[in-house]
Every structure is written in structure tokens, then in C-alpha cells.
Amino acid sequence: MSTSISIPTTNANTAYLFPGQGSQKVGMGLSFFEKSPNVKKLFHRIDEILDKPLSKIIFYGPEEELNKTENAQPSIMAASLAAIITMQESLKNNMPAPAFVAGHSLGEFTAIAATNALDIDSCVYLVQERANLMQKACNENPGTMAAILGLHIEEIQKIETQFDIHISNINTQEQIVISGEEKEVQNAILMAKNLKARKSIMLNVNGAFHSPLMKSTIPEFKKFVKKLDFKNPNIPIVANITGKPIFDSDSIQKEIVSQICECVQWEKTMKFMIEDGITNFIEIGPGTALSSMAKRMGKNLNTLSIQNIEDIKKIK
Numbered sequence: 001m002s003t004s005i006s007i008p009t010t011n012a013n014t015a016y017l018f019p020g021q022g023s024q025k026v027g028m029g030l031s032f033f034e035k036s037p038n039v040k041k042l043f044h045r046i047d048e049i050l051d052k053p054l055s056k057i058i059f060y061g062p063e064e065e066l067n068k069t070e071n072a073q074p075s076i077m078a079a080s081l082a083a084i085i086t087m088q089e090s091l092k093n094n095m096p097a098p099a100f101v102a103g104h105s106l107g108e109f110t111a112i113a114a115t116n117a118l119d120i121d122s123c124v125y126l127v128q129e130r131a132n133l134m135q136k137a138c139n140e141n142p143g144t145m146a147a148i149l150g151l152h153i154e155e156i157q158k159i160e161t162q163f164d165i166h167i168s169n170i171n172t173q174e175q176i177v178i179s180g181e182e183k184e185v186q187n188a189i190l191m192a193k194n195l196k197a198r199k200s201i202m203l204n205v206n207g208a209f210h211s212p213l214m215k216s217t218i219p220e221f222k223k224f225v226k227k228l229d230f231k232n233p234n235i236p237i238v239a240n241i242t243g244k245p246i247f248d249s250d251s252i253q254k255e256i257v258s259q260i261c262e263c264v265q266w267e268k269t270m271k272f273m274i275e276d277g278i279t280n281f282i283e284i285g286p287g288t289a290l291s292s293m294a295k296r297m298g299k300n301l302n303t304l305s306i307q308n309i310e311d312i313k314k315i316k
Contacts, residue, residue, distance in 0.1 A: 014280040015100040015238075015273050016114065017294070018080050018107030022204045023287030024072045026061040029079035031308040032086040033059070039082045042120070046078050049124045054078070069138060069206055073106050073131040074124060080110045080285030081120065083306045087284070090312050096282060100245060102238040102269050104290060105169070105210065108256060115233035117252055122228050126256075129224045133217035134207060134260070140216060143208025145179040146189055147171070150198025159195070163188045168210035169264040172293050174198075177264075179208035214260050222257050243268025270297055282306060282315075 032039045033055070043055040057065050058075045065071060087095055103111035106127070113123040145168060148156060156167055156176045163184045169177035178188055189200040208214070230249035237246045239255045243265045246252055273281075274297065283291040283305040291303040304314060 012097050012099050012280075013277055014096045014098045014282065015102060015278045016098045016111075017281055017283045017290040018101070018103035018110035018114070019076060019283065019285045019287050019290055020103065020105035020107045021069070021072050021076060021209070023285065023289060024066055024076050024079075024204070025286055026063050026066055027059060028075070028286040028307070029082040030059045032079075032082040035309055036082075036086050036089055038085050038089065042082060042085060043078060045121070046074060046124050049121060050074060050128055067204060067206065069135040070128070070131040072205075073109075073134075074127050076106055076285060077110045077113070077123065077127055080107070081113060083284045083312075084114055086309070087306065087312055087315075090309075091315060094315070096280070096315060098235055098282075099276070099278065100238050100273050101233075101235050102273070103240075104266055105240065105259065105264050107285070107290075108237070108240055108259065110285065111237045112230075112233070112252060112256070115235045115237060117231050117233040117237070117249060118228060126224070126228060130217075130221060130256075130260070133221055134209065134214060137214050137216050138207035141208070141213040142182070143180055143211070143213050144182045144185050145177055145203040145205050145208060146185050147175060147177045147201045147203060148189070148192045148197050149175050149200070151176065151192060151195055155195050156192075159188050159191050162191060166208070166211035166213075167263055168208070169266060170268070171264075171266045172270075172296055173267060175293065177203065177210075179211040179213070181208070181213075210259065210262060210264055212261055217260055218257065221260065225253050225257060238269045238272055240264045240266070240269065243272050245272070266293070267297075270294060274298060274301070280304075 101111045112118050165178045165180035165188045168179040240259045280302045281294045288305040291305045294303045
């Protein structure tokens with residue numbers, strides 16, 4: 001299996017977006033697996049590295065097994081990488097060349113692989129280590145997450161003062177994710193309803209990610225990160241924590257350690273790219289959450305989600 005990906009680079013008005021945990025669904029990536037021998041090699045190699053039949057869980061479930069953090073994280077990355085490989089094979093010289101890439105939470109690791117800042121095998125080991133440590137933290141400090149729609153950050157901060165919850169993702173001006181122990185999150189949702197939130201959605205995750213409940217993962221994860229051979233990305237990665245582009249390997253390592261407990265500033269990430277002239281966003285991997293958020297941030301923005309072979313045919 002090739003351990004690197006070749007994405008064309010340019011100062012274009014296009015960016016690639018990679019989804020994070022919660023986007024997983026049974027059957028993702030199967031159309032790419034059936035079409036491409038290289039994608040088959042990718043999934044077989046990931047099964048080999050993880051020493052379990054992850055591809056069977058991805059393609060056929062059961063859903064509750066796929067949703068476990070230690071399975072969901074490498075599965076989403078595998079599905080996104082499968083999409084990129086198939087795009088390369090199908091589009092060849094017509095593959096859109098991004099000026100930036102960005103990944104939401106776990107998706108940042110897909111961005112690292114896609115920009116050759118780390119080879120695919122190492123990325124799989126890295127995501128496996130992250131997922132295992134985070135699952136351990138989930139077992140020690142059970143928690144959950146919820147998206148609150150229709151309230152501004154000041155109102156969410158007011159809720160944060162009343163309950164033991166944390167702001168984990170600022171996705172858009174009016175879509176903010178909180179995390180904490182389940183009872184605290186449920187109480188926060190009730191207060192959000194009283195404050196006239198449009199909607200609250202419990203997320204398909206089994207932990208309070210991007211919060212202090214994950215801090216036990218940091219020492220071991222930091223040690224693991226230092227063992228790997230990171231390189232400068234061949235396309236700038238817009239960072240979750242700062243919403244600014246990363247150009248060097250040292251900054252990547254700091255970013256992926258910090259983002260375990262810190263808030264994902266997705267709105268800042270998107271605003272940076274839009275203000276820099278990006279008008280085309282291609283979400284690569286399962287789900288349409290990132291494309292949907294992009295659409296709400298500007299009427300002149302073009303979005304496309306690549307989840308199967310038919311989606312690739314929409315690229316002109």
C-alpha cells in the first residue's frame with residue numbers, strides 16, 4: 001500500500017474539509033472499496049495495523065460497535081482517505097487543488113495524512129493511540145456532548161456558569177457544542193430551551209471530548225506523538241485551536257496534543273479561509289455536517305460532500 005497521498009497544490013479558491021467523530025455510519029467507504037484496488041489495500045492494511053477486522057465493522061456494523069471511540073476514529077479517517085484515493089484515480093489531472101485543508105477534531109488527523117505531514121501507517125497508529133487513550137478517559141470519566149442551536153456564545157457561557165459543562169466546539173455563530181457528565185449536559189439543555197434555543201441535539205459520541213474530562217490522556221499521548229516522524233505539510237492545515245494555518249511539523253504536534261482538551265474553533269477556521277478567498281469547500285468523508293455549516297456562513301460559497309462514487313462525478 002502506498003503510504004502517502006498526492007494532492008495537487010495551488011493558490012486556488014478551494015479547501016478540503018475532513019469530518020470528525022459523530023459522522024460515522026455503517027457502510028461508509030464501501031463504494032470506494034468495491035471500485036478501487038488501492039482502497040482495498042488501504043482497508044486491509046488498517047485491519048492489519050489494528051489487528052482486528054475494522055473494515056467489516058465499517059461496512060456491515062453493528063452500529064454500536066462502530067460507535068465505540070476506538071473504532072469510530074480510525075474508521076472515519078479510513079473512509080475519508082478512501083474517498084481521496086478514489087478521487088485521485090477518477091479525476092486524475094482534474095482533481096481540484098486546495099489552497100488549504102482543515103479537519104474537524106479527528107478530521108485534523110486525516111488532514112495530516114492527506115498533506116503528507118505523516119505517512120498513513122503512522123497516522124493509523126497515532127489515531128489508534130488517541131482513540132484508546134480517549135476511550136480509557138471516557139471509562140474513567142463518563143460523559144457526553146450536545147449541540148445547541150440558536151443561542152449565541154454569551155448565552156452558552158451563561159449556561160456554563162450554572163452547570164459543570166464545557167464549551168467544546170464553536171461550529172458557527174449559532175451552533176455550539178457543550179460537553180460534560182450526562183446529567184449536567186441534560187440540565188444545560190433544559191436551560192438552553194428556557195433561553196429559547198432553537199434545538200438541542202445529543203451527539204453520537206460516548207465521551208466529553210475537547211474538555212478537561214480528557215486531560216488524563218495528555219501525558220501518554222504527548223509521549224507517543226514525540227516518537228513519530230512528522231514533516232511540514234505540503235498544504236497548509238488550518239488549525240482547530242487557533243483558526244490559523246499551520247506550516248511546520250512542530251506546530252502540528254502541539255496542535256494535536258492541545259486539541260484533545262481544548263475547544264474546536266471551527267467558526268474561526270472557516271472564517272479565516274473565507275476571508276482568504278476560499279469559495280469552494282469539498283467535504284471528504286462521511287456525512288454532510290461541515291458542508292451544511294459552510295453553506296450557512298455565506299451565500300456565495302459552493303459546497304460538495306464526497307461520500308460515494310456518484311459524488312465524485314459531480315466535480316467539474
